Amino acid sequence: MAGGEHVSIWSVPERQGRGPRPAYSRAQITEAAVRIADADGLEAASMRRIAAELGTGAMSLYRYVPSRDDLIELMADHVLAEMDLPARPTGDWRADLTLVAVNTRAMWLRHAWLAGLPGPRAPLGPHRLRLVEFAIGALDVGVPVDDVLTLLDMLNGYVERVVRSEIEWERENRRSGMTPELLMARSGPYVRELLGTGAHPMLERVIRDARLPHMTGEERFRHGLERVLDCIAGALPPQR
Amino acid sequence: MAGGEHVSIWSVPERQGRGPRPAYSRAQITEAAVRIADADGLEAASMRRIAAELGTGAMSLYRYVPSRDDLIELMADHVLAEMDLPARPTGDWRADLTLVAVNTRAMWLRHAWLAGLPGPRAPLGPHRLRLVEFAIGALDVGVPVDDVLTLLDMLNGYVERVVRSEIEWERENRRSGMTPELLMARSGPYVRELLGTGAHPMLERVIRDARLPHMTGEERFRHGLERVLDCIAGALPPQR
DNA sequence: CTCCTCTGGGTACGGTGTACGCGGTCGATG
DNA sequence: CATCGACCGCGTACACCGTACCCAGAGGAG
Numbered sequence: 133m134a135g136g137e138h139v140s141i142w143s144v145p146e147r148q149g150r151g152p153r154p155a156y157s158r159a160q161i162t163e164a165a166v167r168i169a170d171a172d173g174l175e176a177a178s179m180r181r182i183a184a185e186l187g188t189g190a191m192s193l194y195r196y197v198p199s200r201d202d203l204i205e206l207m208a209d210h211v212l213a214e215m216d217l218p219a220r221p222t223g224d225w226r227a228d229l230t231l232v233a234v235n236t237r238a239m240w241l242r243h244a245w246l247a248g249l250p251g252p253r254a255p256l257g258p259h260r261l262r263l264v265e266f267a268i269g270a271l272d273v274g275v276p277v278d279d280v281l282t283l284l285d286m287l288n289g290y291v292e293r294v295v296r297s298e299i300e301w302e303r304e305n306r307r308s309g310m311t312p313e314l315l316m317a318r319s320g321p322y323v324r325e326l327l328g329t330g331a332h333p334m335l336e337r338v339i340r341d342a343r344l345p346h347m348t349g350e351e352r353f354r355h356g357l358e359r360v361l362d363c364i365a366g367a368l369p370p371q372r
Numbered sequence: 373m374a375g376g377e378h379v380s381i382w383s384v385p386e387r388q389g390r391g392p393r394p395a396y397s398r399a400q401i402t403e404a405a406v407r408i409a410d411a412d413g414l415e416a417a418s419m420r421r422i423a424a425e426l427g428t429g430a431m432s433l434y435r436y437v438p439s440r441d442d443l444i445e446l447m448a449d450h451v452l453a454e455m456d457l458p459a460r461p462t463g464d465w466r467a468d469l470t471l472v473a474v475n476t477r478a479m480w481l482r483h484a485w486l487a488g489l490p491g492p493r494a495p496l497g498p499h500r501l502r503l504v505e506f507a508i509g510a511l512d513v514g515v516p517v518d519d520v521l522t523l524l525d526m527l528n529g530y531v532e533r534v535v536r537s538e539i540e541w542e543r544e545n546r547r548s549g550m551t552p553e554l555l556m557a558r559s560g561p562y563v564r565e566l567l568g569t570g571a572h573p574m575l576e577r578v579i580r581d582a583r584l585p586h587m588t589g590e591e592r593f594r595h596g597l598e599r600v601l602d603c604i605a606g607a608l609p610p611q612r
Numbered sequence: 613c614t615c616c617t618c619t620g621g622g623t624a625c626g627g628t629g630t631a632c633g634c635g636g637t638c639g640a641t642g
Numbered sequence: 643c644a645t646c647g648a649c650c651g652c653g654t655a656c657a658c659c660g661t662a663c664c665c666a667g668a669g670g671a672g
Contacts, residue, residue: 143562152637152650178628189652191630200629251487251536253544256562261572268574277577278584282596286603289529296491304493322383322496332501334508337517344518356522363526363603392619392668418659429621431661440660 141202142256156186158196162206166243169207174245177207204249209257211243217263221270225368226361228270232263233291233357240295247292247299274369283364290360291353298349381442382496396426398436402446406483409447414485417447444489449497451483457503461510465608466601468510472503473531473597480535484543487536514609523604530600538589 138144146158164185169177179200180190197203215235221228240246255264271280327336338345344352378384386398404425409417419430419440437443455475461468480486511520567576578585584592 140562147649150639150648152639152648154650156651175628179630180628183652191632191653192651194630195650195652247491248488250543251533251540253537253540261566261575265572265574268578272574277581278595279599281578281582281584282599285533285596286526286530286600289531289533290526291529292533293491293525293529297493300491300493303490322380326501332505334505334512335501338508338521342517342521344521355518356525359519359522359607360526363607366606367599367603387618390617390670392617392670394618395620415659419661420659423621431622431663432620434661435619 138198140256141205161193161196162210165203166207166210169245170243174248208249209259211239212259212263214239217266225270225273232267236291237295237353244299247296287360294353378438380496381445401433401436402450405443406447409485410483414488448489449499451479452499452503454479457506465510465513472507476531477535477593484539487539527600534593
């Protein structure tokens with residue numbers, strides 16, 4: 133595959149139709165990679181292992197994809213296809229954005245490796261395009277387009293941050309093989325030492341008063357999401 | 373260094389004081405690693421290269437740090453020390469949060485590798501602790517602790533998301549060695565094809581009407597930040 | 613002084629992404 | 643239809659990674 137020259141994978145056509153018929157396809161390779169990444173993490177989805185999953189050699193994949201980074205971009209867009217949204221916004225922006233947020237969280241939890249990807253660049257993948265179309269359209273309720281973009285950054289920022297921390301927490305549990313309780317107990321001495329100094333009154337207060345940390349991830353997320361949507365509502369012109 | 377058993381690097385003391393005097397220190401190693409990561413990216417900060425920077429062998433570092441992941445956690449907390457904040461919130465929550473947000477952005481731009489780190493787990497590093505103390509304290513203006521946490525997730529989510537995309541955009545420019553204009557021109561055909569289908573009215577509208585994309589990163593960030601702070605203001609009980 | 617822990621450092625192992633080159637296969641062209 | 647060259651799958655090779663394990667020697671504790 134031509135190396136280094138391309139702008140983004142989306143401008144590189146899959147094939148140009150001379151020579152023998154390809155035995156695989158980008159979609160096939162992408163699906164295999166996603167399967168492995170879901171099971172064993174993104175770093176396990178190495179070119180060799182993906183190739184092995186397909187029954188071929190590592191270097192064969194480079195006939196289909198310029199580099200592993202490009203393949204990862206394909207993976208990221210591929211899983212977005214799972215998110216099924218109405219063809220166009222329903223007119224109820226709050227319901228639409230809730231749908232996007234909840235679906236995004238579910239997808240990130242299903243594909244935890246999404247959390248480790250680089251930030252959002254231009255949304256050039258077809259499925260991402262569809263998603264931003266829907267989201268922007270949902271908030272297209274008489275507010276300047278710049279404000280729509282900002283509000284969506286705020287919402288998506290909240291979603292991604294909270295889900296990232298959920299994922300990280302779960303990974304921590306899995307990695308150490310401990311129950312949450314045991315993990316708490318392990319870090320207990322350090323935290324107790326921290327609190328003992330009295331230099332962290334807010335941390336103390338959070339541990340004493342906050343209810344969020346005792347809720348399930350789902351509850352915590354929905355609760356915060358409503359707050360964020362309230363904030364957005366306050367920034368929109370009065371509806372109707 | 374004892375492997376695998378520890379909960380977090382913060383509960384592993386640096387030394388226990390028998391035998392010969394250590395030639396290096398965690399701080400020294402961390403600083404060298406940060407220097408390299410700033411210059412050439414996180415993946416360039418390999419154990420071998422960090423060790424070389426200090427004039428020693430790769431395996432010597434493991435006397436100070438259990439693993440590279442732990443070293444990265446040390447790095448992340450280390451750079452937070454650059455953020456100088458007042459000892460305690462000033463009483464003007466909006467000014468305080470602006471300070472945090474602007475400083476966070478500046479730090480991420482200085483240390484672009486922060487964008488690739490795993491999500492926020494429990495804030496156990498000393499500098500991160502200080503930061504969350506300050507932020508929570510700033511918003512401690514008569515609203516339930518849970519709401520404070522949510523609003524901060526929203527604010528930090530916005531900041532991180534926007535800065536991530538800034539970093540990714542800049543990395544793209546650097547990687548391809550192209551000017552932004554040339555890059556635009558390169559992806560032009562693809563985008564034009566997209567718009568030609570008429571299936572993306574919102575994308576079209578953004579390209580036509582949005583002013584945000586034409587502002588500098590700093591302007592774009594400040595502009596959005598004010599919007600987010602407005603949202604937070606709306607969620608607080610009336611002040612005074 | 614002896615002992616025993618801890619030091620810095622080397623070697624080795626099993627992985628990684630991918631540059632390059634090979635022989636064989638076929639679609640397009642003469 | 644014959645031929646040609648682009649494209650196929652794939653193996654080898656290289657430089658690099660994190661780190662398990664081992665060793666000789668330094669130096670505080672008894």
